[in-house]
Amino acid sequence: MMSIINEKKPSIPVYILSGFLGSGKTTLLVKLIEHWKQQQLRPAVVMNELGEVNLDGQIVDEEVPMTEMLGGCICCTVRGDLGLQLADLVQEESPDVIVIEATGAANPMEILDAVTETSLYMRLELKSLITIVDAAHLSGLYQEQKGKTFKLMQEQIRCASVLLLNKTDRVQEQQLQDLEGLLHKWNGFAPVIPTVKCEVSMEKLLHSGADVHIHQSNIAGDAWKNAGETHVHTDACRTQGCNHGHDHTDQRDSNHSSDHGEHSVKPHTSHEHVMVYTHYFSQPVNSEAFEQFVASLPRDVYRAKGILSFSDTASRFWFQYAYRESDYMKITPQGDVPDVAVFIGEHFDQTAIREQLLELEAVKQD
Numbered sequence: 001m002m003s004i005i006n007e008k009k010p011s012i013p014v015y016i017l018s019g020f021l022g023s024g025k026t027t028l029l030v031k032l033i034e035h036w037k038q039q040q041l042r043p044a045v046v047m048n049e050l051g052e053v054n055l056d057g058q059i060v061d062e063e064v065p066m067t068e069m070l071g072g073c074i075c076c077t078v079r080g081d082l083g084l085q086l087a088d089l090v091q092e093e094s095p096d097v098i099v100i101e102a103t104g105a106a107n108p109m110e111i112l113d114a115v116t117e118t119s120l121y122m123r124l125e126l127k128s129l130i131t132i133v134d135a136a137h138l139s140g141l142y143q144e145q146k147g148k149t150f151k152l153m154q155e156q157i158r159c160a161s162v163l164l165l166n167k168t169d170r171v172q173e174q175q176l177q178d179l180e181g182l183l184h185k186w187n188g189f190a191p192v193i194p195t196v197k198c199e200v201s202m203e204k205l206l207h208s209g210a211d212v213h214i215h216q217s218n219i220a221g222d223a224w225k226n227a228g229e230t231h232v233h234t235d236a237c238r239t240q241g242c243n244h245g246h247d248h249t250d251q252r253d254s255n256h257s258s259d260h261g262e263h264s265v266k267p268h269t270s271h272e273h274v275m276v277y278t279h280y281f282s283q284p285v286n287s288e289a290f291e292q293f294v295a296s297l298p299r300d301v302y303r304a305k306g307i308l309s310f311s312d313t314a315s316r317f318w319f320q321y322a323y324r325e326s327d328y329m330k331i332t333p334q335g336d337v338p339d340v341a342v343f344i345g346e347h348f349d350q351t352a353i354r355e356q357l358l359e360l361e362a363v364k365q366d
């Protein structure tokens, strides 16, 4: 393909935020945007959500140009669009830096491939793949040592160039040390930064990821700078044991397996089990009844978020639920946003969730 890169203009750095559902990607995104704005830089965001509505976009500075890829996971159903979205962002907004926040169910390698493909004909430079890990969640999954969520989290960790071990407030000191050891074992390249609410020097974080890239590129010589860049990184990641199940995965690739011996030649097996239920409310519900409903969500629902009007409060609320912890925050939504909640999980009973919510809506309000 003919290069249309304008050599005189500097490349636009691109950062990919990966990490399991609810690990803290949006929390970090908000901090990164603040950091760049303080430096008088103009960031732009590609936001991907499994649900039909971009709820996370509500808590990002409204001046920041944002491309939304909704209703599917960036690494499969909407992957083909990513290059186009990046091209549009660059042409229309001329940002100084781009961040891609993937869905928590995304396979980061697919996004990495899409970005590096695009960088062959656009002035983009992938700087780092930051994976955020929910310390308590990983600790729980590690004890069980099985399940698709565990495998996906492992992939996200293995493919990172820098790891943020977040939510350390939810684990004990000894657990924290064990987790740091585990992350180093699974990914010997990436520096591990323990955090609470993704609180870290942004300079340190952005610099950490970049070092690893140089290190990985050295493994395969100058190929990092050439058209083979994508594959250099992909292979580096695969040799550490990822099991991505790419579209183009062939039988030989399937011999690279995770620690737990499962093989896959089907595309995107890492998250095809994930389902999403989006509920649009027609009536405000009682806040306490809703809190009780959230507290009793089945374990298979591992993430929920939404914007709600309660019958017993004046303000609207942004609610979050991740790995059995919920959070409510007053919010004045940007634009005309309906009352909506999104539930993400593994083979859960969507009808039961819907019926419970309809029941809450049906309760007569005084």
Ligand SMILES: Nc1nc2c(ncn2[C@@H]2O[C@H](COP(=O)(O)OP(=O)(O)OP(=O)(O)O)[C@@H](O)[C@H]2O)c(=O)[nH]1
Binding pocket: 019, 020, 021, 022, 023, 024, 025, 026, 027, 028, 056, 103, 104, 166, 167, 168, 169, 170, 195, 196, 197, 198, 303, 320, 321, 322, 325, 326, 327
């Ligand atoms: N206890 C605790 N909660 C945290 C921490 N960091 C983030 N959270 C909370 O975890 C929830 C999920 O955080 P987000 O930043 O939205 O997570 P995310 O990865 O963007 O979620 P998805 O986009 O749905 O995958 C929110 O309620 C955050 O306030 C932390 O260090 N400790």
